[in-house]
Amino acid sequence: MLAVDLHAYQEEAVDRAVERGSLLIAYEMGLGKTVIALAAIEELLEKGEVETAVIVVPANLKYQWAKSIARLTDVPTRTVTVREDGLKQEITVPTEEYCVLIDGDAKKRAGLYAKVKTLRPEYVILGYENVVNDWNYVRRIKPECIVLDECTAIKTFRAQRTRKIKRLTAPYRFGMTGTPVENGKPEELFSIMQWVDDQVLGRFDLFDKSFIVRNRFGGVQQYKNLPVLHAKLAEVMVRKTRLDDDVRPYLPEVQESIIPVVLDPKTKKAYKAISADLLAELRALGPNTGNFDLFAHYHGGDTPNENSQQGKIMSRMQALDMLLNHPDLIVMSGQQYEESQEARSRGAEKKTWPGSKYAYEVWQSGLLDEVTTSPKLDAVAAAIEDILAVPGNKVIVFSVNPDMLDLIGDRLPAGSFVTYTGRMSSAAKAYAAQRFEADPDCRVFLSSHAGAFGTDLYMANYLINYDLAWSAGKQDQINARHNRASSQFRDIYILNAITQGTTEPRKLSMLAHKRRVGSAITDGRGADEKGRIENDVQTLTQCLDAA
Template sequence: MRAIRLRELEREAPVCASFDDEEAVRRYECEVREHRAYSEPYLVTPLDDRIDGAYQVESTSGVPHLVDIVDGSGEHDGCACPDFLTSGLGTCKHLEAVRRAIAGNRARRALFERLPSSPAQPVLAVRGAGEPALIAVGPWQRRPSLRRLGLEPAPDGTVTLPRDFDLATLAPVVRVTHGASAWRSILRQRAVSEGRSQRLRRAVRKFSTDLLTRPLFPYQIEGVKHLLGRGRALLADDMGLGKTVQTIAACETLLTLGEARTVLIVCPASLKAQWASEILRYTGKDALVIGGPSSQRRHQLRSDAAYKVMNYEVTWRELDVLRELDADVLVLDEAQRAKNFRTKTAATLRQIPSRFLFVLTGTPVENRLDDLYSLMQLVDPRLLGPLWRFNHEFHEQGRTGKILAYKNLGALRERIAPAVLRRRKEEVLTQLPPITFQTRYTALSPRQVSLEEEYRQRAAKLARVAEHRPLTREETQRLLAYLLKARQACDAAELCDPQTDEPGSPKLDEFEGLIAEICEQGTAKILVFSEWVEMLKLAARRLVKLGVGYTMLHGGIPTDRRPALLDHFRADPNVRVLLSSDAGGTGLNLQVASYILHLDLPWNPARLDQRTARAHR
């Protein structure tokens, strides 16, 4: 049979009768998949010279999926795609596309209508409606060879295969559908994973911090045991509680036990150097930071380095190499980057294979419960089930499906508890060190690079003059001005060129994300320092964008107004951020703040210590 190209057809979109009725939602979701079989283009390629055979279906994603038509009943057909195997609906858009291709041609439709309601040959299929299971379809009882293999179907038709059973031994007696083969692989992976978890749970009882060059706090040891005991887990501690070191300890344990050889850490670009630094600090090992052009990245990924660190933005570009790498441990830091289940980054992360997965985020729920659902799909899709059922169980939905409120949150916390560990800072306050530091690195924009280089070269020219003679007072002032402008260029292009047609600052982008994460964690106050008032004003714009309350203190604020301004910051729970210059902040006592962010660093290290001392005394 030739390939069949299906074009988009306009059809009225389905409507759910009631989002409060699970059965109505189930029917609606099935109708949605049927609608997508008509509203999207497909290429359907028959793989057998028979109507009840296998079909390859390609949609706009370009990823081929395999569908099997089993008989004329429509009850045993299936697909090997994740939606069919996990939705519990018994259908998917690929299966519906094949049915559309058959129904749309008179000859194919006639062949299908002559199919019996049960196949003449025994078939091992997968039940997609309800809880997925392998099922026996057709005349299994008439095949003594199947009984000799111990493959006696249960009364409900389900078949349980021994763990090491090879499906190839069923041929040619039994037709094994592609969906059944895919589901069998999933079951075997789960069995292997559970066996590994049991071994690790026994081993973790003897966990020792001697693996690291520095000791862990008691709550951090519990975090390590959580990661190891689950194998695929979400660590959602507040920022500053040491998710990084807990993860490094878990990875070192796996490397020591021989359970892992390669650890791949995916994080924002600004944290790559931080991860490498922490790995060296706690293990004495050098981590390989992946960067450069694609050819260099691919060479690095194929190296034998135990720890490899890369940023999210390049994962989809190197997906084929990441699949080939087959890392033993995959660490996703700042995992809110993958929260939107339908983004390209999230889709890529779901395709990176790994035996262990550690997902790290301080804000598992940022704006919507769907954020949590997306993360749990990476960790363990079984915990929350298909999205349609998750929405039905934990959302109040309006007539059109719009989410109005959340419900059953206690049940949700209980559901995810086995895989998610979250500690708030106040819960472990007595165990925390006096202060912790973190450095984040951001790349400059092209305009910033140009400005910084321009001012640095001007300064270098005057410095070369100074090697031969003393600079005049005017030349010295120009040299200092050039150096200042070069520093400002690293903050934001607007500080050097307010009229630039290329505004923007990666540093402020990182600042915005950091503030959002801290504010989601609770009521912590934040001090933000910069040497320049204009930089503080640019930061203030980002706070307005986030809807975060702030106040600003700098040398231009009259002295008699400062006490009231500071009291406002201390007392008003809606004012989360104090933006301060060094000139304005001299002598402050602000222990109410839990976080200090330095947008830039002063020349004098003593002034940096003074900034920190204003909140930590």
């Protein structure tokens, strides 16, 4: 039984889930998707419709889900000590008769799957990686209910993870995400809906013709008939945003602004040189330039060979990003490439090698010899100092590059911050989040994009984006880390560090366009009177030409 009271706006989602059986729970971040899913499962358990529910989550959220089940339901609980990398954390989780969490090495996981078979607990918590790696165990669980947390994990059709998940089915299926159209692409939502309810959107070829206008190269020119798509999704989706009247009273007010960054002459000279290289490679791509999808190369599919045309474009774009963040990042990447080449010459083998050949060439060329400072780091460090001058303020700083977090940390007083990255163990990340919450002297949370999903940082009132994500969905996830119904503040702030006269303002425009597409589909807002959204963002070539 659920042990907490629901808000009125959450109750309607629970009713839809129980009634329909398959549902996309698309409430925005911070509005209580977890408690909605648990309330629906608990009702189904009481009715005898469900004996076991499998909850599939990103790896770093396994223990968070176990703690939520213990806190939000009336299951018997126990205290366990999680030890990893010399750190230990005591947490309250359900007893194994009611909830089995799959974790550990292959031998330990095999024992846990045996417990699932014997105990038939009400809850089984899996990571997406478990579904792929432990398929022969997972398929034998045969649950009556499956929850996919952060279900945009299956947005890519060809991914092995997506193919496995789509074979995992049950009478009750609930997908959860606050950003169902993560990158402004309806076709990604189609993949998710194939699992939730494949009847709603039908065949992909008909979907493509109905909602996407492509150019002669096959690239997306515009999206159309978006109100029709929104109406179709309404059959199988519950959606609430912080703009809704019944939600707004529970959330803090958000103010978003820019930390303006101006390049010094030496950094600007290096920027122009790398920009010229990038522009030349874009033009070499020929008439298909408009089809180059930078997001896809950063976040989807195989990484292109750096000697290929697309690989050359990507490496130069990454170098620009690194330069604007801090020139030392290019040097680090070049050094990693040099070390990788030496290891390969000795016969070492790896699936992927760190470092960039282009970064190595820039470093060796001497272009950065006189570029020793970072205007952006100076501006952000000054902003953090101003924020911390006010007692009680806490600030989150996000950067896509974990090495950048170390450079930011070098500018902060010892003991005043924690770091949270994908390089850390689950226990180390949990310890960092716990210390930021509990220690009043720990006032800065430095996070890579590993912290974009699932981290509840309600104790902070400022968030600084040192750089922006390419995905609008991921950026919205980041921006919502402190924008919670549980926030301790009436007003919270988002500050974006943007370097003027570079490609960074264009990224803001790209994210805004992607949000318009997503909003038109999920919220029914943003399309023109004909149901279309035109892409009015300046192309990368135009942006570089204008600089």
